[in-house]
Amino acid sequence: MKRLSTLVLVAALAGCASTGQEPVADVPAITTTVSSLADITYVPIKVYNQTIAIERPINSTTEVLQLNEKNSPVAGWKLPDYGVYQFKVESLITRRGFGTRAEAFTPEIWLLDSDFKPLQKLPASRLKYDEQSMLTRENLSTEFVLDNRTSSGKQPAYLLALTTEEARQVSLKVANFDEEYARIRARTAPPTGDIYTEAVADGTLRLQITPLLSQPARETRITPPPRPDYVPSTPDIVQKDKASNVSETINQDYLDAVQSALDGKDINQALSLRSAIRQLHITLQQQFSASYDVDKSSLKPPASLPENAAIEASISYYYQQQIILALKQDNPQAALAWIDQVDQLAWEVDQLF
Structure with a gap:
């Protein structure tokens, strides 16, 4: 009887302990919604004399811009103040359904002046498909050159990536992995249709910046010193050539x-x-x-x-x-x-x- 009482007591204690182990609900990420281009967070781009690459995820934590009664995730950068740069914006493609579906964020690129007013809009129709390589995933990309050497007039100060209703309609043909595999193996490809990208509201943007001319302007000129009046003690110090x-x-x-x-x-x-x-x-x-x-x-x-x-x-x-x-x-x-x-x-x- 004593043994039975002990078992009942242990079972009761175990039951009491289990009541505290309830599933914890995932806390949704807080999304910031802005209604003005000036309210967007712009991350400064720091580039010197070599190519840099910046990745920015587009997900539930990304700022959302209310644009013409439509919401769009946005990613903003502060452009360098001086120089000539080549920009390449890539939107990485995500495969689903064993590679038979391709999803990507289809961005428009806006160049804004210092007052956050659009100077130029690069539509998503400029996007092209880049196949997967040893160094990068397959992506949709667009390229342009920025020249910020002139101080007269308005020049781009900010770069903004967002999507619009027109951009969501862009769909590009991408690689069919089944056909590629069959071609490499010299086999007959399975009867699968062409694969086109589907526009989605998340993904990953990669910004690649290559400086072409990045050295800031100078106002003073350095005057070289006169050539030293040095006479070598041996004839091999100065060679008599051109x-x-x-x-x-x-x-x-x-x-x-x-x-x-x-x-x-x-x-x-x-x-x-x-x-x-x-x-x-x-x-x-x-x-x-x-x-x-x-x-x-x-x-x-x-x-x-x-x-x-x-x-x-x-x-x-x-x-x-x-x-x-x-x-x-x-x-x-x-x-x-x-x-x-x-x-x-x-x-x-x-x-x-």
């Missing part, structure tokens, strides 16, 4: 080369010259750092150049030689001034585009 006699005119020669490429519509050559002068600025800083606190007798000028050397090689030779000469004279300030002159030249190259 590059050793180059003066300040080499800067103008370089600018003329860039301008000639632009006039000839050879944008690849112009961009190559732009990259070369930027790389030279980095190389000279590394050379200065490596040579700053070493025995001056160990400093050697760069190897001589052939007569038909390219302008990139000639200007590199010239400035490296000037830095070596300045350091041999124990004048690091003059060496830094030569480096600054290359930085100034890089800025002047940007102004030609």
